[in-house]
C-alpha cells in the first residue's frame with residue numbers, strides 16, 4: 001500500500017488550471033524482466049522547477065524507472081509524456097556513463113553540442129560540473145567520479161527542461177557531492193524539472209522537494225523529506241528510510 005503523505009501542494013487554483021505545466025507525466029508504468037516484476041503500476045507527475053528524489057534499496061527498480069522517464073527504454077505498459085511534447089529536451093545521466101575513448105573532455109562535450117540548435121559554451125558547462133581543470137584530459141584517463149561529472153555535463157548541454165540523473169552523486173568525493181546537489185538546486189531554481197536517484201540521503205533530505213521511496217517495484221511512500229521523516233516518527237530521512245523499507249535482501253532474486 002502506498003503511504004501517501006504528500007501535502008496539498010497541487011491544490012492551488014493556478015496549478016489545477018494549468019495541466020500543460022507538468023514536466024513529466026508518467027502513468028501506470030509496469031515492467032518485468034522475465035519472471036521478475038520490476039515495476040508494478042507506478043504513476044508519477046513532476047512539475048517544472050521541482051526536484052524529485054527516487055530512493056530505494058538496491059534492485060528496487062530505480063534505474064529502470066529513470067530509463068522510462070527519460071524515454072531511453074519503453075515499459076511493458078503505461079505512458080510517459082514529457083513537457084509540451086516531442087520537442088521538450090531531456091538531459092539524462094545513465095548509471096554508468098560511457099564515452100568514446102581517444103577524445104578529450106572538451107572535445108567530448110563539444111561533440112554533443114551538435115545535437116542542440118543554439119550555441120553552447122563548453123567552458124560554462126565545464127565550470128559548472130567542476131571539470132575545467134580536466135578539459136584537455138582524455139576521457140579514458142578520468143576517474144570514476146570525473147566520468148560521472150562529464151556525464152552530468154553531457155546531460156546539461158543545451159539547457160534541457162527536464163533532467164533525469166541516475167545516481168549522480170555515486171563515486172563523488174564529499175565536496176563534489178555537495179556541489180552536485182548545489183547544481184541540482186540551481187537547475188530547479190532556473191525552472192528545470194529534476195528527477196534523480198540517490199543513496200546519499202543527507203543531501204537528498206536537504207535538497208529534494210519530494211522524495212519517492214521505491215520498494216519492490218512500487219512506491220511505498222511519497223512526500224516532502226520532512227513529511228516522510230514525521231510520518232515514520234524518525235529524526236532524519238536515513239532513519240525514516242530504514243523504517244519504511246526492508247533492506248535485508250537484494251530485490252529481484
Ligand SMILES: Nc1ncnc2c1ncn2[C@@H]1O[C@H](COP(=O)(O)OP(=O)(O)OP(=O)(O)O)[C@@H](O)[C@H]1O
Nearest residue numbers: 033036038057058059060061062063064065251252
Ligand atoms: N536488462 C535487464 N535484464 C534483466 N533483469 C534486469 C535488467 N535490468 C534490471 N534488471 C533487474 O531489475 C531489477 C531492478 O533493477 P534496477 O537496476 O532498476 O534497480 P535499482 O533500484 O536501480 O538498483 P541499484 O540501486 O542497485 O542501482 C533488479 O532485480 C535487476 O536485476
